[in-house]
Amino acid sequence: MKKNFWSKSFILTLVLALFLAVMTAGCSSKTDETASSKEKKENKTTASADEPGWKKDTSPITFDWYVNFSWFTGKWGDDAVSKYVTDKTGVSVNFISPAGNEAEKMNTMIASGQLPDFITLGWWEDAVKKMIEGKLVLPLNELADQYDPYFVKVTDPTKIEWFKQEDGNTYGYPNASSSPKDFEKYKDLKPSNQTFLVRKDMYEAIGSPDMSTPEGFLKALEAVKEKYPTVNGAPLIPFGLNEFTDVGNTSLEGYLQNFLAIPMEKDGKLYDRTKDPEYLRWLKTFRLANEKGLLSKDIFIDKRPQMEEKIAQGRYFAMLYQRSDLAAQEQALYAKDPNSVYIAVDGPKNSKGDEPTLAGDGISGWTVTLISKNVKDKERAIKFLSYLISEEGQKDLYMGKEGLTYDMVNGKPEFKPEVLDLLNKDRAGFDQKYGASFKYWMLMDTNMSLDWAPPTAEPAKQMEDWTKGKTVSFAAFDGISPTGTSPEGIAASKIAQLWGKTLPKLLLAKSDKEFDSMFKDFLKKRDSYGLDKVEKYQQEMYEANKKKLEVGSK
Structure with missing residues (x-):
């Protein structure tokens, strides 16, 4: 068997060639890396904090x-x-x-x-x-x-x-x-979006009644339904709200509670607005309104597109709603008949008759x-x-x-x-x-x-002006509820969904006794879901927020 032998000179030449190849590749890599780093550095230095x-x-x-x-x-x-x-x-x-x-x-x-x-x-x-x-x-x-x-x-x-x-x-x-500074600077210029609205012509036709008390509210709905059972051939909707979701209804929560001037905290401790007697008094008022046939089934099932269509038709008499979300429909009504628009009036008040504390822009x-x-x-x-x-x-x-x-x-x-x-x-x-x-x-x-x-024009101006002087900042209470997959986050989610199921049932209850029973059951269930964890988290976040705002306002 014939053997092949490489000469020493060939082997040295091969080793040298491999060495040079490795060195060249290394230098090339380092050069590319340096070029890349240089490019990144140039990109960062060319981006200016003073130039878009x-x-x-x-x-x-x-x-x-x-x-x-x-x-x-x-x-x-x-x-x-x-x-x-x-x-x-x-x-x-x-x-x-x-x-x-x-x-x-x-x-x-x-x-x-x-x-x-x-x-x-x-x-x-x-x-x-x-x-x-x-x-x-x-x-x-x-x-x-x-x-x-x-x-x-x-x-x-x-x-x-x-x-x-x-x-x-x-x-x-x-x-x-x-921010807190913004709010103080602009609070007299910036209105709240939360309003209690009535259709102007219908409201005036029944004598422009006071609707700030449960009795006055119910009498007004009864009077308008009797006088205007239909609107252009379609049934009148005496009272409108935001849509019901799987976690509740904003009109019947923050909006209503703000109109009733229910405090968010007392003596530095968060206050459970849901259990407030004034709040329950008005929820029972809406329950009674339903018993009297004054709450349309539409309000429990309609989503925003359906609501917008019915607002444009002027089918609602009163609404606890955000004024900005009916701007287009309001203009259409105004063009047809200036008296058919919605105007802001005093809505639900607490038994003392306190002015509402409506939410302005928060941080x-x-x-x-x-x-x-x-x-x-x-x-x-x-x-x-x-x-x-x-x-x-x-x-x-x-x-x-x-x-x-x-x-x-x-x-x-x-x-x-x-x-x-x-x-x-x-x-x-x-x-x-x-x-x-x-x-x-x-x-x-x-x-x-x-x-x-530009200056707000009618008919939007009336609604906007009504809210001025009634706005407050709730910034310290923003984002205090737990979310995500933490124990308190899961508990908060379960409680919110429980409330979403309970709220419409409270309004549909056949009696105040049934209402009380349902609400008591809700309170028990939310306790079992971990309300104590949620409240502890909320209190800690509220106190942390206050510190943040104190720092931010300096």
Whole structure:
């Protein structure tokens, strides 16, 4: 068998070649790594805290934006404002909203681990904590530090601090939010959204009665039903509310309790408003109204689209409702007959007749917007968010484009006459054509917009003016309820769902005795679900909030 032998010189040559190859590869890797680090460093240093980052890249990109409200049907790109923003920033938006139950849709998306680029939902919703705990959303402060320090300049540090989580990060930014300083500065200018409304012509036809007492409330409903059994051939709905959900009804909770001026705390301890005698007195009043045939079945089953349709038809006589959500319908009624609109009057009061303590904008605002870990472009996302929060973005979304929707008059933007006319007469048409005045409300700053907003016109002015001087800040009580999968979070969720089932049954009870029995059973069950854990958590959070606000107000 013949053997092959390599010469020493060949072996040395081979070893040298391998050595050089390894060295070259190592140097190349180090060079690439250095280049990459240099590029990252340059990217960070070129992003300025004083210059809007979005201006560096205005190439076309489309973000999917989930809005967790089934009633939201806004479409980007069909109106002047969204076209202007896209032309300016390169960003288009594909809005997504749930077709049915919002909580079910959110839970399904969370379970899948796949979320759209942006998510907007109520700050109080359990899904917020679930997304954060599940690491499904990105820390805004980290995104800003890496890609866009301008974010820090345009955001309110008090709000960033307020939404900071235990890990030191902030994941969501609010809309319609007022810090304690904001509230004090603007409280005389900013009304509450909570109103007790009546249809003007019907109310005046029955003598404009006092409806602030249970007796007066019931007599008014009886009188109007007798005088107006139908409205344009359809049955009158004597009293309207927000929709019932699986956790209750906002009209019959915070709204009613605020109208009754029920305190949130007593002597530094949180007060259980649900057990307050004044509150139960009025729930029993609504029970009696149902017994008398004064509560329509519609109010227990209708969702917002059905309610909007019936408001537009003027079928409700009275409503405990948020005035802003009937703006379009109010304008339509006003155009047909100024006397058929809804006006704000004194609603339910406590037995002492105290003035209501209506909620103004709190520091938590209304909704929060988060960025998903699945976002298609982190850098463009945080820069677009910064733009929307900035004064420039706020002005673009509220006023639109100079020369098209507004002109500068004495140094201030003013809607063109034809634009303002449409806004005051046909909100739906205004939204479709122009899309200004916060059609896109996801990050609206309701304080900043006061510098541009035109004077409120009738019929909305009457409702707005009625609430002024009655607003208070409930900021310290924001976000105190536990959420998520902690023991107290699970207990709170079970109690909320129990209340959602109990509340309509209380109104449908056949007698006060049956009401009392149902309510007593509710109290026992919520105790067994772990109410003590929930209350302990709430008290601790309330005290922590007070400290936060003291720091933020300095």
